[in-house]
Amino acid sequence: MASIKVKFRPSTVADHEGTIYYQIIHERKVRQLLSDYKVFPDEWDESRSMVITTQKSERKSFILSIRERIRWDVERLIKIARKLDANGLSYTADDVIDEFNRYANEYSLFNFMESIIVKLKQNGKVRTSETYKSALNSFKKFLTSQASKDDYRQDEDIMLDCLTSEVMEAYEAWLKGRGVAPNTISFYTRILRAVYNRAVEDNIIENRNPFRHVYTGVDKTVKRALSLSVIKKIKALDLSLNTSLDFARDMFLISFYLRGMSFIDMAFLKKSDLKNGYVTYRRRKTGQQLIIEWTKEMQMILDKYPENATDYLLPIIKNLGTNERCTYRNVGYNINHNLKIIAQMVGIQVSLTLYVARHSWASAAKAKGIPLSVISEGMGHDSETTTQIYLASLDTSVVDKANSLILKSL
Structure with missing residues (x-):
């Protein structure tokens, strides 16, 4: 099976951030896969091949976020390599990279959810597609608001296997902070859960139960009848x-x-x-x-x-x-x-x-x-x-x- 290593490439400019990349080795062929993550030299531990931070660092949450993202990327690369091995066909390190990039394009939350919305419209379920679009737009606004805090990603999208319990709890807290009613919060989280479960059923991701700590029930609404x-x-x-x-x-x-x-x-x-x-x-x-x-x-x-x-x-x-x-x-x-x-x-x-x-x-x-x-x-x-x-x-x-x-x- 292909081996995966995490590497750091320092910037050629002094005091600038360097780039994290992945080294994929298979059948003595070495290939590199650049990531979007950049850290300073003192935030990289060469002996342990990992990003590091200190308790007092102003970039602590950002670095911890990158560390988690690297772990997810490596897990995905290993999963791809195992899948290619299980197929019994010969493959190269380039095939691993191609499959990783294909996954990133097709199985981000936004792309996967948009494909479901298109299928719902094609099947005549226009109203359902509109509710999915509403939930997606809400989650997009959440991620955009979080990007400025360096909590998750610097871009808007997020991979399906990066939907964790922590992310969903942060989303729920964000909605509550905006005064969104419990039933509306549940409406959004239940749709996201349905999308996530479909990805699990399609064997795209493993079930990490990210919705176990957020509200997905339905409260009885206040009686609104007129006499x-x-x-x-x-x-x-x-x-x-x-x-x-x-x-x-x-x-x-x-x-x-x-x-x-x-x-x-x-x-x-x-x-x-x-x-x-x-x-x-x-x-x-x-x-x-x-x-x-x-x-x-x-x-x-x-x-x-x-x-x-x-x-x-x-x-x-x-x-x-x-x-x-x-x-x-x-x-x-x-x-x-x-x-x-x-x-x-x-x-x-x-x-x-x-x-x-x-x-x-x-x-x-x-x-x-x-x-x-x-x-x-x-x-x-x-x-x-x-x-x-x-x-x-x-x-x-x-x-x-x-x-x-x-x-x-x-």
């Missing part, structure tokens, strides 16, 4: 002089009327989904089919707006040839912004968003004595999947009856 009396106040507001607020209120109400339909499902609801007095659609999040009776309250809102020029039912995505997902997100952002203003107008402290309509319908159903087999209290299950399982098993007329009772109360 029927508050929804009545929102419904009764005279917003005729402000079309933006009026539209936001209408979309909130129709979400409530449609049994707390999520905004993405509202935006992509098609005219063809409304037939014979019923709306039939599949939830984008779960793929579950739902059937909802179309009521006069819903039709009254729809009649306020010109017929949509597109195939969509509601006046959310209204122009042909636009980026539909971008339009849906922008409209949703504007609606939620205006709902905050409406909340102030009716004197409520709840952070009013479209999603509150979903919680409110569930809470209203409970208040009307609807059995928990029909709807769970304010979506209070640990996962929404649990709620969807029992909803799917019911005769839709039972749920429509519950909806009718709620709407008559307004």
Whole structure:
């Protein structure tokens, strides 16, 4: 098997940093692989072939970081050499270097995660790809902030096998320091864990369990349901002089009327989904089919707006040839912004968003004595999947009856 040695090459300029490099020897052929790590001569111990530091050194954390990076690089080079040996084919020291460079290009966290994002989009899982991109962008910002402290790498990226427990704990602490909520932190770390586990399954890296000390659970969120009396106040507001607020209120109400339909499902609801007095659609999040009776309250809102020029039912995505997902997100952002203003107008402290309509319908159903087999209290299950399982098993007329009772109360 090839032998790997860590070497130091001093700078030709006095008092300048020298370069760490790796010497790969195989079948009496010697090759050199330069690293990105630079240290001063007094930070290198030739007898032990390692970088050194002192307790009082201002560069201590930086040097220790380089020491750890060197250890990871050597482990990767040894692993590559063993893999080539196991293949039973002849190879050279140059092959070891080529494989090391290929690994660095393909199996950095950013490159590996970007490849997963591309595959998710190709498979039609656009929303999932967006959540992965969100987590990746968050981690990129973290690494950029850490680079200035010399904690990890001087560039932005990090190798998959360099995701350690210490790195993930530092990321969690960074998020907490920015005031990020526990469930959002868990959202990011669970996505990173899924990416890491895929790399383990693909035999790219060995599992070092880097997520064992960070939070990956889900806290129950603060109840965000509005009472029927508050929804009545929102419904009764005279917003005729402000079309933006009026539209936001209408979309909130129709979400409530449609049994707390999520905004993405509202935006992509098609005219063809409304037939014979019923709306039939599949939830984008779960793929579950739902059937909802179309009521006069819903039709009254729809009649306020010109017929949509597109195939969509509601006046959310209204122009042909636009980026539909971008339009849906922008409209949703504007609606939620205006709902905050409406909340102030009716004197409520709840952070009013479209999603509150979903919680409110569930809470209203409970208040009307609807059995928990029909709807769970304010979506209070640990996962929404649990709620969807029992909803799917019911005769839709039972749920429509519950909806009718709620709407008559307004």
